[in-house]
Amino acid sequence: ELKVEQNPLFLSMQEGKNYTIYCNYSTTSDRLYWYRQDPGKSLESLFVLLSNGAVKQEGRLMASLDTKARLSTLHITAAVHDLSATYFCALPWWFAGNLIFGKGTKLSVKP
Amino acid sequence: DTGVSQDPRHKITKRGQNVTFRCDPISEHNRLYWYRQTLGQGPEFLTYFQNEAQLEKSRLLSDRFSAERPKGSFSTLEIQRTEQGDSAMYLCASSHPPGGQGQDRYNSPLHFGNGTRLTVT
Numbered sequence: 001e002l003k004v005e006q007n008p009l010f011l012s013m014q015e016g017k018n019y020t021i022y023c024n025y026s027t028t029s030d031r032l033y034w035y036r037q038d039p040g041k042s043l044e045s046l047f048v049l050l051s052n053g054a055v056k057q058e059g060r061l062m063a064s065l066d067t068k069a070r071l072s073t074l075h076i077t078a079a080v081h082d083l084s085a086t087y088f089c090a091l092p093w094w095f096a097g098n099l100i101f102g103k104g105t106k107l108s109v110k111p
Numbered sequence: 112d113t114g115v116s117q118d119p120r121h122k123i124t125k126r127g128q129n130v131t132f133r134c135d136p137i138s139e140h141n142r143l144y145w146y147r148q149t150l151g152q153g154p155e156f157l158t159y160f161q162n163e164a165q166l167e168k169s170r171l172l173s174d175r176f177s178a179e180r181p182k183g184s185f186s187t188l189e190i191q192r193t194e195q196g197d198s199a200m201y202l203c204a205s206s207h208p209p210g211g212q213g214q215d216r217y218n219s220p221l222h223f224g225n226g227t228r229l230t231v232t
Binding site: 033035042043044045090094095096097098099101103 | 222
């Protein structure tokens, strides 16, 4: 069974600082997703990582995947308040639409 | 593309009552999923349709839960004899099948709706 662990679960940052969220998973997978969720809202797809060494960047967020270590990271550069949200990593299990999510990292960026 | 829409946004019901939720997927997506999310947790898979066929059901989906997608377009999720433990956000998602041209079709990420928040009192 696939287990997905994120850490930290809560992260309070100051604006302008850098930080990294970690996503570890227990079994081999051919892809990993990062989603963002604002309070009371739906999940927004941020990145799909498909291969070992994959790196994708969008604005102040950069995601990478190390399939050998079964680890993905989401790096935040020079955080701004608008990045405050909960970030989830997820991987498919058994078939593509059955995503196993981590518990999420609740990010709060303070001025 | 108006996204995945769900109705209602909120539902408060008394224990023992039946409730039904509706999901309208993105029109060109033939795959539709239901997930459940409780406070402080990531979403959990409930069931999956390809066109009108229900192909997978999680063991989380007790016999009080039933989902349909009669014409391969919108879907309904019904919960009978609701219990307080059913209180959660119910999320619907849709996707292309994997393969085909274009990055989105290959990657086939799930596109989620805004969810229906169910409170059972």
